[in-house]
Amino acid sequence: MIEEQIVNYSNVQLNREENIILRNVNLTVNRGDFLYVIGKVGSGKSTLMKSMYAELPVEYGSARVFDYELASIKRRHVPFLRRKIGIVFQDFQLLIDRTVEKNLEFVLRATDWKNKREIKDRINEVLVLVGMQNKAYKMPHELSGGEQQRVVIARALLNSPALILADEPTGNLDPETGSQIVSLLQDISGRGTAVIMSTHNYSIVQAFPGKIMRCEDMNLIPM
Numbered sequence: 319m320i321e322e323q324i325v326n327y328s329n330v331q332l333n334r335e336e337n338i339i340l341r342n343v344n345l346t347v348n349r350g351d352f353l354y355v356i357g358k359v360g361s362g363k364s365t366l367m368k369s370m371y372a373e374l375p376v377e378y379g380s381a382r383v384f385d386y387e388l389a390s391i392k393r394r395h396v397p398f399l400r401r402k403i404g405i406v407f408q409d410f411q412l413l414i415d416r417t418v419e420k421n422l423e424f425v426l427r428a429t430d431w432k433n434k435r436e437i438k439d440r441i442n443e444v445l446v447l448v449g450m451q452n453k454a455y456k457m458p459h460e461l462s463g464g465e466q467q468r469v470v471i472a473r474a475l476l477n478s479p480a481l482i483l484a485d486e487p488t489g490n491l492d493p494e495t496g497s498q499i500v501s502l503l504q505d506i507s508g509r510g511t512a513v514i515m516s517t518h519n520y521s522i523v524q525a526f527p528g529k530i531m532r533c534e535d536m537n538l539i540p541m
Protein backbone atom coordinates (compact mmCIF):
# COMPACT_ATOMS: atom_id res chain seq x y z
CA MET A 319 0.00 0.00 0.00
CA ILE A 320 1.26 3.48 -0.84
CA GLU A 321 1.14 5.69 2.24
CA GLU A 322 -0.56 9.02 1.79
CA GLN A 323 2.01 11.82 2.13
CA ILE A 324 0.75 14.90 3.92
CA VAL A 325 4.06 16.77 4.32
CA ASN A 326 7.21 16.36 2.24
CA TYR A 327 10.11 18.74 2.86
CA SER A 328 13.27 18.33 0.82
CA ASN A 329 16.40 20.42 1.53
CA VAL A 330 14.29 23.21 2.98
CA GLN A 331 15.80 26.33 4.52
CA LEU A 332 13.82 28.55 6.88
CA ASN A 333 14.91 32.04 7.91
CA ARG A 334 13.73 34.63 10.41
CA GLU A 335 14.64 37.97 8.91
CA GLU A 336 18.30 37.58 7.86
CA ASN A 337 19.04 34.63 10.12
CA ILE A 338 18.99 31.01 9.03
CA ILE A 339 16.94 29.09 11.62
CA LEU A 340 16.85 25.63 9.99
CA ARG A 341 18.59 24.33 6.89
CA ASN A 342 18.60 21.08 4.90
CA VAL A 343 15.30 20.09 6.43
CA ASN A 344 14.12 16.72 5.11
CA LEU A 345 10.85 15.52 6.52
CA THR A 346 8.02 13.25 5.46
CA VAL A 347 4.78 12.97 7.38
CA ASN A 348 2.16 10.44 6.29
CA ARG A 349 -1.50 10.07 7.04
CA GLY A 350 -2.04 9.10 10.68
CA ASP A 351 1.56 9.77 11.78
CA PHE A 352 2.20 11.20 15.23
CA LEU A 353 5.39 13.26 15.15
CA TYR A 354 7.04 15.10 18.01
CA VAL A 355 9.29 18.08 17.28
CA ILE A 356 11.59 18.61 20.24
CA GLY A 357 14.56 20.91 20.89
CA LYS A 358 15.78 23.75 23.09
CA VAL A 359 14.13 27.15 23.42
CA GLY A 360 14.70 29.10 20.22
CA SER A 361 15.87 26.05 18.22
CA GLY A 362 13.22 26.49 15.50
CA LYS A 363 10.25 24.27 16.45
CA SER A 364 7.67 27.03 15.99
CA THR A 365 9.44 28.26 12.86
CA LEU A 366 9.10 24.81 11.30
CA MET A 367 5.42 24.53 12.19
CA LYS A 368 4.60 28.06 11.04
CA SER A 369 6.21 27.35 7.68
CA MET A 370 3.73 24.49 7.19
CA TYR A 371 0.73 26.81 7.08
CA ALA A 372 2.56 29.45 5.05
CA GLU A 373 2.94 31.86 7.96
CA LEU A 374 6.67 31.99 7.23
CA PRO A 375 8.25 31.75 3.78
CA VAL A 376 10.33 28.83 2.56
CA GLU A 377 13.69 30.26 1.48
CA TYR A 378 15.15 27.29 -0.40
CA GLY A 379 14.17 23.76 -1.26
CA SER A 380 10.86 22.06 -1.89
CA ALA A 381 8.19 22.06 0.81
CA ARG A 382 4.99 20.26 -0.05
CA VAL A 383 1.97 20.22 2.25
CA PHE A 384 -0.92 18.36 0.65
CA ASP A 385 -0.73 19.43 -3.00
CA TYR A 386 0.69 22.87 -2.26
CA GLU A 387 4.32 23.77 -2.93
CA LEU A 388 5.01 26.30 -0.20
CA ALA A 389 8.12 27.69 -1.87
CA SER A 390 5.89 29.10 -4.62
CA ILE A 391 2.37 29.14 -3.14
CA LYS A 392 0.16 32.02 -4.30
CA ARG A 393 -1.26 34.25 -1.60
CA ARG A 394 -4.80 33.51 -2.75
CA HIS A 395 -4.27 29.77 -2.20
CA VAL A 396 -3.13 30.15 1.42
CA PRO A 397 -6.66 30.17 2.95
CA PHE A 398 -7.42 26.88 1.18
CA LEU A 399 -4.22 25.32 2.51
CA ARG A 400 -5.09 26.52 6.04
CA ARG A 401 -8.57 25.09 5.83
CA LYS A 402 -7.01 21.63 5.57
CA ILE A 403 -4.91 22.11 8.71
CA GLY A 404 -6.06 22.21 12.32
CA ILE A 405 -3.97 24.51 14.49
CA VAL A 406 -3.59 24.20 18.29
CA PHE A 407 -1.36 26.49 20.35
CA GLN A 408 -0.47 26.63 24.02
CA ASP A 409 -2.42 29.79 24.76
CA PHE A 410 -5.93 28.78 24.07
CA GLN A 411 -7.09 31.69 21.95
CA LEU A 412 -10.82 31.21 22.35
CA LEU A 413 -12.98 34.28 21.81
CA ILE A 414 -13.72 35.24 25.41
CA ASP A 415 -16.99 37.06 24.74
CA ARG A 416 -19.03 34.07 23.56
CA THR A 417 -19.88 30.50 24.50
CA VAL A 418 -18.09 27.35 23.38
CA GLU A 419 -20.82 26.74 20.80
CA LYS A 420 -20.57 30.28 19.43
CA ASN A 421 -16.78 29.99 19.23
CA LEU A 422 -17.15 26.91 17.06
CA GLU A 423 -20.00 28.37 15.01
CA PHE A 424 -17.83 31.42 14.26
CA VAL A 425 -15.20 29.22 12.61
CA LEU A 426 -17.73 27.23 10.60
CA ARG A 427 -19.42 30.38 9.30
CA ALA A 428 -16.02 31.86 8.41
CA THR A 429 -15.34 28.73 6.35
CA ASP A 430 -18.61 28.92 4.39
CA TRP A 431 -20.89 26.66 6.39
CA LYS A 432 -24.45 28.01 6.03
CA ASN A 433 -26.96 25.33 6.94
CA LYS A 434 -28.06 25.72 10.60
CA ARG A 435 -28.78 22.03 11.11
CA GLU A 436 -25.40 20.99 9.65
CA ILE A 437 -23.61 23.60 11.79
CA LYS A 438 -25.30 22.36 14.96
CA ASP A 439 -24.59 18.71 14.13
CA ARG A 440 -20.92 19.35 13.34
CA ILE A 441 -20.41 21.31 16.56
CA ASN A 442 -21.94 18.46 18.52
CA GLU A 443 -19.78 15.88 16.71
CA VAL A 444 -16.48 17.61 17.50
CA LEU A 445 -17.48 18.28 21.11
CA VAL A 446 -18.28 14.56 21.51
CA LEU A 447 -14.85 13.71 20.07
CA VAL A 448 -13.12 15.77 22.80
CA GLY A 449 -15.54 14.80 25.58
CA MET A 450 -17.05 18.28 25.97
CA GLN A 451 -20.58 17.74 24.63
CA ASN A 452 -22.14 18.93 27.89
CA LYS A 453 -20.26 22.24 27.96
CA ALA A 454 -21.41 23.87 24.72
CA TYR A 455 -23.26 26.65 26.59
CA LYS A 456 -20.29 27.59 28.82
CA MET A 457 -18.24 30.74 28.47
CA PRO A 458 -14.45 30.18 28.16
CA HIS A 459 -13.78 31.66 31.63
CA GLU A 460 -16.08 29.01 33.12
CA LEU A 461 -13.77 26.25 31.86
CA SER A 462 -10.49 24.91 33.24
CA GLY A 463 -7.31 25.24 31.17
CA GLY A 464 -7.56 21.60 30.10
CA GLU A 465 -11.20 22.04 29.09
CA GLN A 466 -10.35 25.16 27.10
CA GLN A 467 -7.62 23.26 25.32
CA ARG A 468 -10.13 20.50 24.47
CA VAL A 469 -12.38 23.13 22.92
CA VAL A 470 -9.42 24.46 20.92
CA ILE A 471 -8.82 20.91 19.66
CA ALA A 472 -12.54 20.59 18.84
CA ARG A 473 -12.26 23.85 16.91
CA ALA A 474 -9.23 22.51 15.03
CA LEU A 475 -11.24 19.41 14.06
CA LEU A 476 -14.27 21.27 12.65
CA ASN A 477 -13.28 21.06 9.00
CA SER A 478 -11.96 17.48 9.30
CA PRO A 479 -8.30 18.36 8.74
CA ALA A 480 -5.86 15.68 7.58
CA LEU A 481 -3.10 17.48 9.53
CA ILE A 482 -3.06 18.98 13.02
CA LEU A 483 -0.22 21.25 14.10
CA ALA A 484 0.00 21.48 17.88
CA ASP A 485 2.66 23.95 19.08
CA GLU A 486 3.34 23.26 22.78
CA PRO A 487 -0.28 22.27 23.39
CA THR A 488 0.46 21.25 26.98
CA GLY A 489 2.63 24.26 27.82
CA ASN A 490 0.14 25.88 30.20
CA LEU A 491 -1.33 22.72 31.70
CA ASP A 492 -0.53 20.65 34.77
CA PRO A 493 1.12 17.27 34.01
CA GLU A 494 -2.03 15.17 34.33
CA THR A 495 -4.18 17.47 32.21
CA GLY A 496 -1.33 17.73 29.69
CA SER A 497 -1.22 13.92 29.46
CA GLN A 498 -4.95 13.81 28.77
CA ILE A 499 -4.55 16.32 25.94
CA VAL A 500 -1.73 14.31 24.34
CA SER A 501 -3.75 11.12 24.75
CA LEU A 502 -6.62 12.84 22.92
CA LEU A 503 -4.29 13.96 20.12
CA GLN A 504 -3.02 10.38 19.82
CA ASP A 505 -6.59 9.09 19.51
CA ILE A 506 -7.18 11.63 16.75
CA SER A 507 -4.04 10.50 14.94
CA GLY A 508 -5.20 6.88 15.34
CA ARG A 509 -8.24 7.80 13.25
CA GLY A 510 -6.00 8.88 10.35
CA THR A 511 -5.20 12.55 11.01
CA ALA A 512 -1.47 13.31 10.99
CA VAL A 513 -0.45 15.19 14.15
CA ILE A 514 2.76 17.20 14.53
CA MET A 515 3.34 18.36 18.08
CA SER A 516 6.18 20.42 19.52
CA THR A 517 7.04 19.98 23.17
CA HIS A 518 9.69 20.50 25.84
CA ASN A 519 8.16 17.79 27.94
CA TYR A 520 10.23 14.59 27.76
CA SER A 521 8.02 12.66 30.15
CA ILE A 522 5.14 13.11 27.70
CA VAL A 523 7.31 11.93 24.81
CA GLN A 524 8.19 8.81 26.82
CA ALA A 525 4.65 8.14 27.99
CA PHE A 526 3.04 8.57 24.55
CA PRO A 527 5.46 7.22 21.94
CA GLY A 528 5.62 8.67 18.44
CA LYS A 529 8.18 9.56 15.79
CA ILE A 530 10.63 12.18 17.07
CA MET A 531 12.61 14.91 15.28
CA ARG A 532 14.94 17.25 17.16
CA CYS A 533 15.84 20.84 16.21
CA GLU A 534 19.50 21.40 16.99
CA ASP A 535 22.22 23.64 15.56
CA MET A 536 20.02 24.69 12.63
CA ASN A 537 19.30 21.06 11.73
CA LEU A 538 16.25 18.85 12.05
CA ILE A 539 17.54 15.47 13.18
CA PRO A 540 15.56 12.20 13.30
CA MET A 541 15.85 10.39 16.64
Ligand SMILES: Nc1ncnc2c1ncn2[C@@H]1O[C@H](COP(=O)(O)OP(=O)(O)OP(=O)(O)O)[C@@H](O)[C@H]1O
Nearest residue numbers: 334335339357358359360361362363364365366533
Ligand atom coordinates in the same frame (compact mmCIF):
# COMPACT_ATOMS: atom_id res chain seq x y z
N1 LIG B 1 9.24 37.27 14.98
C1 LIG B 1 10.53 36.95 14.92
N2 LIG B 1 11.41 37.73 14.26
C2 LIG B 1 12.72 37.41 14.19
N3 LIG B 1 13.26 36.32 14.76
C3 LIG B 1 12.44 35.51 15.43
C4 LIG B 1 11.04 35.78 15.56
N4 LIG B 1 10.48 34.80 16.29
C5 LIG B 1 11.48 33.96 16.61
N5 LIG B 1 12.65 34.38 16.10
C6 LIG B 1 13.95 33.70 16.26
O1 LIG B 1 13.90 32.47 15.56
C7 LIG B 1 14.58 31.44 16.30
C8 LIG B 1 13.68 30.23 16.40
O2 LIG B 1 12.51 30.56 17.14
P1 LIG B 1 11.32 29.54 17.32
O3 LIG B 1 10.20 30.30 17.93
O4 LIG B 1 11.08 28.83 16.05
O5 LIG B 1 11.95 28.53 18.38
P2 LIG B 1 11.26 27.40 19.24
O6 LIG B 1 12.14 26.19 19.13
O7 LIG B 1 9.85 27.24 18.84
O8 LIG B 1 11.38 28.02 20.68
P3 LIG B 1 10.42 27.85 21.97
O9 LIG B 1 10.75 26.52 22.54
O10 LIG B 1 10.85 28.98 22.83
O11 LIG B 1 9.00 27.98 21.51
C9 LIG B 1 14.96 32.06 17.61
O12 LIG B 1 16.35 32.33 17.57
C10 LIG B 1 14.19 33.34 17.71
O13 LIG B 1 14.94 34.32 18.35
